[in-house]
Amino acid sequence: MRGTPGLQIGYDASAKSSPSIQLRGQNSLGTNASPMIVLDGMPFYGELSEINPDDIGQIDVLKDASSAAIYGAQAAAGVIIITTKKGKIGKPVINVSANLAVNKKSAYRDYFDAAGYLKYHQDYRKMVNTYGQGEDGLYGYYQAKDENGNLLYPQGYYDDPRLMSDADQQAWMMNTGVSGIGPTTGESALSLFARRLEFNNSPLVLQNFLNGQVTDWNDATFRTGLNQDYNASISGATERVNYYMSLGYMKNEGAVRGNDYDAYRANMKVNAKITDWLEIGANVNFQDRSDGDMQVSLGSNYWDNNMLRNSPYASMYDEETGGYEQYPMSGLPTNGGYNYYFDRQYYDLEKGYTVLNTIFNAKVTLPFGITYQFNIAPRYQWFYNRYWMSADLPNASAPSRGVDREWSKNFDWNLNNTLTWDKTFGDHHVTLTLVQEAEEHRYWQDRIEARNITPSDALGFHYTSGANKTQSNFSTNDTHYTAASYLGRLFYSYKDRYMITGSFRRDGYAGFGANNPCGNFGSVGASWIFTEEKFMEDTKEWWDMGKLRLSWGTNGNREFGDVYSTLANLALAGGEMVYYQNGNSNVVNPLYMSRLAAPNLEWEKTKAWNVGLDLSFFGGRLTANMDYYFKKTTDMIMSQRLPSFSGFGSIMANLGEVQNQGFEIAVNSTNIENDKFVWNTSVGFSINKNKINHLYYDYDENGNELSDTSNGWYIGQPIGTIWYYETDGVWQNTPEDIAAAALVGQKPGDPKVINHYTEDDQIAEDGTRIPVYNDNDKVYLGTTAPPIYWNFRNDFTLWKDLTLSISFYSYMGHKSTSGNWLNIDNGGSQVTNGFNMPEKEYWTPENPTNDYCRLNAAGPNTGLASGVDKLYNRSFVRLDDITIGYTIPKKWTRKFMVDRIRVTASCKNVCTISGWEYGDPETGGLATRTFNFGINVTL
Numbered sequence: 001m002r003g004t005p006g007l008q009i010g011y012d013a014s015a016k017s018s019p020s021i022q023l024r025g026q027n028s029l030g031t032n033a034s035p036m037i038v039l040d041g042m043p044f045y046g047e048l049s050e051i052n053p054d055d056i057g058q059i060d061v062l063k064d065a066s067s068a069a070i071y072g073a074q075a076a077a078g079v080i081i082i083t084t085k086k087g088k089i090g091k092p093v094i095n096v097s098a099n100l101a102v103n104k105k106s107a108y109r110d111y112f113d114a115a116g117y118l119k120y121h122q123d124y125r126k127m128v129n130t131y132g133q134g135e136d137g138l139y140g141y142y143q144a145k146d147e148n149g150n151l152l153y154p155q156g157y158y159d160d161p162r163l164m165s166d167a168d169q170q171a172w173m174m175n176t177g178v179s180g181i182g183p184t185t186g187e188s189a190l191s192l193f194a195r196r197l198e199f200n201n202s203p204l205v206l207q208n209f210l211n212g213q214v215t216d217w218n219d220a221t222f223r224t225g226l227n228q229d230y231n232a233s234i235s236g237a238t239e240r241v242n243y244y245m246s247l248g249y250m251k252n253e254g255a256v257r258g259n260d261y262d263a264y265r266a267n268m269k270v271n272a273k274i275t276d277w278l279e280i281g282a283n284v285n286f287q288d289r290s291d292g293d294m295q296v297s298l299g300s301n302y303w304d305n306n307m308l309r310n311s312p313y314a315s316m317y318d319e320e321t322g323g324y325e326q327y328p329m330s331g332l333p334t335n336g337g338y339n340y341y342f343d344r345q346y347y348d349l350e351k352g353y354t355v356l357n358t359i360f361n362a363k364v365t366l367p368f369g370i371t372y373q374f375n376i377a378p379r380y381q382w383f384y385n386r387y388w389m390s391a392d393l394p395n396a397s398a399p400s401r402g403v404d405r406e407w408s409k410n411f412d413w414n415l416n417n418t419l420t421w422d423k424t425f426g427d428h429h430v431t432l433t434l435v436q437e438a439e440e441h442r443y444w445q446d447r448i449e450a451r452n453i454t455p456s457d458a459l460g461f462h463y464t465s466g467a468n469k470t471q472s473n474f475s476t477n478d479t480h481y482t483a484a485s486y487l488g489r490l491f492y493s494y495k496d497r498y499m500i501t502g503s504f505r506r507d508g509y510a511g512f513g514a515n516n517p518c519g520n521f522g523s524v525g526a527s528w529i530f531t532e533e534k535f536m537e538d539t540k541e542w543w544d545m546g547k548l549r550l551s552w553g554t555n556g557n558r559e560f561g562d563v564y565s566t567l568a569n570l571a572l573a574g575g576e577m578v579y580y581q582n583g584n585s586n587v588v589n590p591l592y593m594s595r596l597a598a599p600n601l602e603w604e605k606t607k608a609w610n611v612g613l614d615l616s617f618f619g620g621r622l623t624a625n626m627d628y629y630f631k632k633t634t635d636m637i638m639s640q641r642l643p644s645f646s647g648f649g650s651i652m653a654n655l656g657e658v659q660n661q662g663f664e665i666a667v668n669s670t671n672i673e674n675d676k677f678v679w680n681t682s683v684g685f686s687i688n689k690n691k692i693n694h695l696y697y698d699y700d701e702n703g704n705e706l707s708d709t710s711n712g713w714y715i716g717q718p719i720g721t722i723w724y725y726e727t728d729g730v731w732q733n734t735p736e737d738i739a740a741a742a743l744v745g746q747k748p749g750d751p752k753v754i755n756h757y758t759e760d761d762q763i764a765e766d767g768t769r770i771p772v773y774n775d776n777d778k779v780y781l782g783t784t785a786p787p788i789y790w791n792f793r794n795d796f797t798l799w800k801d802l803t804l805s806i807s808f809y810s811y812m813g814h815k816s817t818s819g820n821w822l823n824i825d826n827g828g829s830q831v832t833n834g835f836n837m838p839e840k841e842y843w844t845p846e847n848p849t850n851d852y853c854r855l856n857a858a859g860p861n862t863g864l865a866s867g868v869d870k871l872y873n874r875s876f877v878r879l880d881d882i883t884i885g886y887t888i889p890k891k892w893t894r895k896f897m898v899d900r901i902r903v904t905a906s907c908k909n910v911c912t913i914s915g916w917e918y919g920d921p922e923t924g925g926l927a928t929r930t931f932n933f934g935i936n937v938t939l
Contacts, residue, residue, distance in 0.1 A: 002791060002807075003682060003791045004061050004684065005664035005684040005685060005686040005789070005791075006686045006789075007061055007078075008021070008789055009021055010022075010922075011920070011923055011927065013254070013920075013928045014254050014259055014261070015227075015252040015254035015259045015260055016049065017252075018047065018049060021034050021035055021080070022077075023035045023077055023078030024078065024629060024631065024662060025660035025662065026658070026690060026719050026785065027077060027557070027631065027633045028633050028636045028658060029636055029656060029692070029695075029711075029719065030560065030604075030637045030639070030655075030656075031557055031560050031561075031604060031637050032559075033077040033557050033559040035061075035077050035078040036068075036074040036078070036079045037082065038071060038079055038082065039082050039084070039357070039359070040269075041359075041361075041375060042375055042377040043071070043377070044082070045379055045412050045414075046379065046381070049287075050265070050289075050357065051082060052246060052248045054097065054231040055084045055233070055244075056082055056083075056085070057085040057086065060080075060081040060083075061079070062078060062079040063078055063610070063629070064525070064549075064610035064629065065523050065551060065554065065555055065606070065607070065608035065610070066524065066525030066610070067079075067525065067551070068553070069505060069522075069523035069553050069555065070433075070435070074557075074558070076555040076556060076604070076605075077557070084244070084269060084283065085244050086235065086242050086243075086269060087235035087237035087242045087243050088236070089237045089238065089239070090236070090237070092234055092236035093235050093899075093939070094232075094233070094938070095231075095232065095938050096232045096937045097230070097231045097232075097934065097935065097936040097937070098229070098231075098934065098935055099227075099228070099230075099933070100933050101227040101229075101930045101933070102227075102931050103225035103253065103255050103928050104222075104225075104930075105256075105926065105928055105929075106909055106920070106927045106929035107919050107920035107925075107926065108222075108919050108920075108925060109838040109839070109919050109925070110218065110838065111217070111308045111309070111836050112312070112837060116839060117311065117312050117837075121834070123842070123844065123855060125158050125198075126141045126142070126158050127855040129144065129179070130143065130152065130153045130158075131143065131144060137735060138733050138735075138738070139738070139748045139749075139845065140733075140845045142154065142155045142156075142157070146178050150177070152177055152179040152180075153176075153179060153180050154175045156172060157172075157176075157196065158196060158197070161173070161192075161193050162189075162193075164189075173189055180196070181195060188210075190210060191210060194206050194209050194210065198833070199834050201330075201335055201832060201833045201834055202314070202329040202335050202337075202834040203331055204313075204315045204329060205311045205329055205330070208314070208315060209313040213315075214312045215310070215328075216312075217307045217308055217314070220307055220340075220341070221257060221296045221307050222255055223253070223255065223256075224255075225253030225254050225259075226253050227250075227251070227252045227930065228249075228251045229250045230248065230250075231246060231249075232247050232248075233245060241271070241272045243268075243269065243271075244267070244268075245268045246266065246267045247265070247266050248263075248265040249263070249264055250262060250263045250265070254295065254928070256295045256926070257340075258293055258294050258295035258296050259293055259296075260290070260293050261290055261293070262290050264288045264289070265285075266285070266286045267283075267286070268283070269281075276365070277364060277365045278363070279362070279363040280362045280363075281359075281360070282358070282359070282360050282361075283358065283360075284356070285357040285358070286356055286357075287357075288353070288355075290351065291383075292349060292351030292385070294344060294347055296340045297338070297340065298926070302828035302830055303828060305340075307339065307340055308836065308838075309337070309338075309830065309835045309837075310328050310835065311329060311834050311836050312836065313834075314328035314337055323342075324339055324342035325339055326342045326343075329833070329834065330833075333395050335829075335833040346389065346392060347388060348387070348461060349388070350384065350386040351386070351387070352383075352384060353382065353384075354382045354384075355380070355382075357377070357379050358377060358378050358379065359375065359376075359377045360377075361373065361374065362374045370420065371419075372417070372420075373416075373417075374415070374417055374418075375415065375416050376414070378412070378413040379410070380409070381410035382407075382410075383406070383407065383408040383409075384407060385405070385407075386406075386461040387403065387405075388460040389402060390457050391452065391453070391457055392457070398451070398452045399451055400451065402450045402452060402453050402464075402467055402472070403449075403453065403460070403463070403464050403467070404447070404461075405447070405450070405464060406445070406448070408443065408444060408446070409443070410441070410442070411441075411442045411443075412440070412442070413440055414439040415438055415439070416437040416438075417435070417436045417437075418433065419435075420432070420433050427495045428493075428494055429496070430491070431491040433488070433491075434489075435486070435487040435489075436485075436486055437487070438484045439483045440480075440481075440482045441482070443478060443480070444476075444478050445476060445477040445478065446474075446475075447473075447476075447477075448473075450464035450472045451467055451472045452472075453466045453467045454466045454467075454468070479563060479564070481510040481511055481563040482510050483507070483558075484508045486506045487504070487505045488504050489501065489502070489504075490502050496529070497529045497532045498529075499526065500525070500527075501524070501526070502522075503522065503523050503524075503553075504520070504521070504522045506518055506519070506521075507521065511563035511565075511566065512566060512601050512603065513598050513599040513601035513602065514566075515599045516601065516603070519556045519603035521554045521555055522554060523551065523555075524553070525549070525550065525551035525553070526549070526550050526551070528547065528548045529546065529547045530546050531545050531546040543616075544617060545616040546613070546615050546616075547614040547615075548612070548613055549612035549613070550610070550611055552607070552609050553607070553608055554608075555605075556605055557603070557604040557605075557606065557633075558603065560637040560652070565595070565652050566598040566599065567595075567597055568593060568597040569593070569595040570593060570594065571592060573589070573590040573591065573592050576588070576589060576590075593647075596642075596648050596651045598652040601653065602635060602654055604633065604634075604637045604654070606631055606632070606633045607633075608630070608631040608632075610627060610630075611627070612626060613625070614626075620670075621670040622667075622670075623667070623668045624665065624666065624667045625664075626664065626665045627664045627665075628661075628662070628663050629660075629661065629662055629664075630659070630661040631659060631661070632658070632659045633657065633659070635654035636654065636655055636656045636657070638654075639651070639652060640653040640655060640696065641696075655694075655696055656694045656695045658692055658719065659690070659691050659693055660688055660690050661688070661689050662686060662687050662688035663686070663687055664686040665683075665686075666683070666685075667683045667684075668680070668681070676798065677797070678795075678797040679795070679797075680796075681792075682792075683791070683793075684790060685789075687787055688787055689718070690720075690783075692715055692717060692719060694715070695713055709723070709775075714780070717780060718787075719785060720783045720785040720814075721780060721782075721783050722780070722781040722783065722784060722816070722817060722871070723778050723780055723781070724817055724869065725753050725777055725778055725864065726756065726871070727752060727868060727871070728753070729752050730748075730750065730843055730849065730852070730853055730854075731748050731749065731750050731751075732748055732848055733748040733845060743770045743771070744862050745862075745865070746858055746860060747854075748843075748848075749843040749844075749853055749854025750857045751822065751853050751857060751867060751868055753773060753777075753864060755771035755772075756777045756779055757776035757777050760774070762862065771862060772862045773862055773863030773864045781871050782813075782814065782815035783813075783815065784815065784816055784874075785814055786812060786813055786874070786875070787812075787814065788810075788813045789809070789810070790809070791810070793808070794806050794807075801886060801887045801888070803883075803884070803885040803886075804883070804885075805881065805882070805883045806879075806882050807880050807881045808880060809877075809880050810877040810878065811874075811876060813875060814874050814875065815872060815874055816872055816874050817869035817870065817871055818870060818918060819868075819869045819870075820838075820840070821851070821853055821869075821870045822857045822867040822869075823842045823853055823854065823855045823856065824856055824866075824867055825837050826856060842854060842855050843857075853867075872915065873916070874914070875914065875915070875921075876913060876914035876916065878909065878911075879910040880908065881906060882910055883904060883905070884905050884906070885902060886902065888900075888901040888903075898939060899938045899939060900936075901935070901936070901937050901938075902935070902936045903933075903934065903935050904933070905933050905934075906930075906931075906934075907931050908929065908930040908931075908932065909927060910929070912927070
């Protein structure tokens with residue numbers, strides 16, 4: 001699907017790989033609906049992982065409102081139609097395939113090795129403790145002085161004594177300056193060096209540093225994962241019966257240790273023509289999958305667990321017991337660090353889903369060109385979550401540990417009755433379609449949180465009855481909602497050249513307010529195959545087809561989360577209350593009204609206009625599809641803030657307006673075609689411009705509508721707009737920059753911020769202007785959502801059996817801000833306590849870069865003392881896939897009664913070109929590269 005213009009498929013580096021999907025931009029602020037999935041003609045309520053890719057026969061994407069209108073309520077974000085494989089008339093076909101892949105980290109911020117770690121800690125302390133202004137007015141290391149003019153630290157104080165002679169070492173040890181430390185009795189130079197770097201704050205780090213013992217925490221965090229995917233199918237057909245059955249198993253290991261996913265999948269699809277007027281069919285899809293793991297944590301905040309932050313000199317193992325060390329940095333809870341392998345001994349998890357998707361249909365052929373079709377799609381989903389947190393974990397609190405056991409069940413069904421009249425009168429073709437739809441969704445959930453289990457929790461999540469009842473919790477959550485729809489659709493064509501379609505839907509949904517449960521939606525589409533006209537006859541030799549398309553339509557969106565959010569709600573107040581009645585005291589749990597009803601909430605509506613052009617030349621060797629669209633979403637379902645005196649924070653309401661407009665083009669060509677070589681190329685390009693027209697309809701005194709800066713929503717700007725301070729590099733170690741930086745309390749190496757608004761600046765007594773930074777200095781810097789997407793693919797076939805495909809894709813025009821360039825690393829005293837840091841560049845007096853700040857940089861003290869982020873271009877081009885395939889000639893395979901054997905080798909995410917330096921530009925962090933080998937055997 002990635003090659004479809006306008007369809008943006010996200011990137012997911014996990015073992016499961018469940019990427020996001022968006023079509024033609026984000027329609028709404030209050031909701032975030034994904035394209036509707038239609039599986040074999042029926043709405044699909046599961047996730048794409050439930051559909052085995054080996055079972056998919058065709059994928060179609062409906063973008064414009066007219067073509068998507070038949071699917072109604074959930075089609076505002078587009079429709080993806082998936083048609084599964086079916087049998088072909090002839091002998092039964094047996095297909096077996098196996099795919100093995102190795103999965104490795106391709107992008108993530110690497111952390112310093114032992115040498116880099118040591119240099120960083122030296123440089124950090126030189127910058128923080130010794131950086132100052134010298135006699136020449138310039139800044140440098142070992143220039144910081146006390147009030148009496150004495151150096152705080154002497155030259156070379158943080159140098160490595162192992163690089164000195166014995167005599168120099170002795171002088172170095174005794175030269176402490178005003179603030180430095182000297183050796184204790186009998187202390188070695190190396191030990192003193194470690195203490196000057198404060199490694200003694202983490203005793204195990206100090207001990208291992210002195211002993212030269214190093215641990216590779218990168219290797220302990222990441223791995224080369226093995227992905228396995230096995231599938232088998234049998235299919236066939238006769239004049240009366242068509243069948244397809246498959247079975248598959250997948251087991252994936254992510255690049256992060258502990259990131260695992262497995263799934264069993266089975267599918268059975270049968271269609272039978274019972275009589276000349278009756279056809280019936282069934283499609284049953286089963287999946288059992290894991291949906292949770294216990295991978296090594298990659299927390300990005302200093303308080304999060306992340307083994308990569310452990311010092312290279314931290315301990316993986318306890319020297320006394322030989323087991324894992326719980327606190328690898330210090331051996332103590334304070335400054336302890338994180339060891340996944342120790343903690344993992346005290347946790348266990350089983351979590352996943354069992355899903356049964358079914359579709360049953362019947363078709364009756366009636367006289368006069370009328371057909372009646374009945375479809376029903378019941379779906380069952382069972383969820384289980386069994387989680388054990390042992391209280392035996394040292395220094396753990398038993399009341400907060402124990403077992404979570406959770407069960408839930410979904411039962412959904414959707415049915416439709418369709419009556420179709422299809423008639424041709426000479427050159428006239430008319431199709432009338434009438435549809436009635438109904439659906440119901442039920443959900444039941446039970447959860448137990450058993451805590452402080454006695455006499456022991458050694459049985460893991462298999463034992464809960466010994467839990468302390470007052471410290472444990474239990475809860476239930478059940479939901480039930482319904483929906484119904486009615487559709488009329490009329491299609492007319494003349495000579496299959498002029499076509500027009502009109503449709504009208506009425507959708508009802510139980511989640512909306514009591515006053516507006518239903519919405520009306522219409523659409524009109526027309527097309528003209530102009531190459532069939534007489535004036536185009538001279539072009540028929542080279543111009544196969546030209547088709548102009550026009551459409552307009554309205555679709556509704558109901559995906560706003562909690563179906564009960566339009567109803568008032570009573571909730572427990574969170575405490576107990578005592579009241580007296582007839583002289584007797586009674587203890588009760590009081591209730592309070594936690595949510596206001598929203599009886600007037602109605603459908604979110606997206607109106608869309610589309611103009612398209614389809615072209616084909618030279619017998620189909622060159623084709624092109626072009627579309628221009630304009631979409632406007634109104635009555636967005638949002639939370640409207642309420643004044644505090646109301647007693648409520650917000651209420652669900654229809655507010656605001658967002659528009660999207662864009663252009664898409666897809667070109668496919670057969671560049672060379674002969675018996676020995678075929679070369680096909682496909683190119684897709686799309687651009688989308690998004691804009692917020694209205695929000696809450698609140699206006700200032702000048703009549704300008706107010707933006708919502710707290711959510712980052714700005715009137716007249718795209719969703720995801722960056723409104724922020726603009727930087728201009730780094731203050732350098734020159735007299736001019738030193739003087740300018742000093743005005744706002746900064747030094748060389750600190751970030752330089754542009755002062756766009758000067759009316760509120762401070763004016764010194766000598767008339768010098770001192771910049772002041774606030775919202776007035778912010779400017780629009782771009783958007784985080786990529787407006788441009790393109791893909792490029794080449795397919796080569798040599799000698800009919802050897803194939804090569806190469807594909808690229810790119811997102812362009814988007815940006816983001818990051819504070820990494822500030823090199824402010826000591827949050828939570830991480831540097832002080834000896835933790836490691838991501839590899840980085842930083843400004844030093846010897847390396848006066850304009851791209852990175854000094855270590856522990858400071859922002860202007862006139863409003864931005866904590867620093868300011870830098871703007872980065874997140875555009876990238878990715879060589880996404882290189883695949884080589886070879887089909888063994890049949891003259892060889894048929895000797896072994898095998899119809900076809902095909903082997904493939906591929907590399908996914910081969911390389912990426914980008915200016916983003918903090919991991920992968922698409923994910924912002926982790927990305928993986930996969931090398932795959934596959935074999936497919938057909939009998």
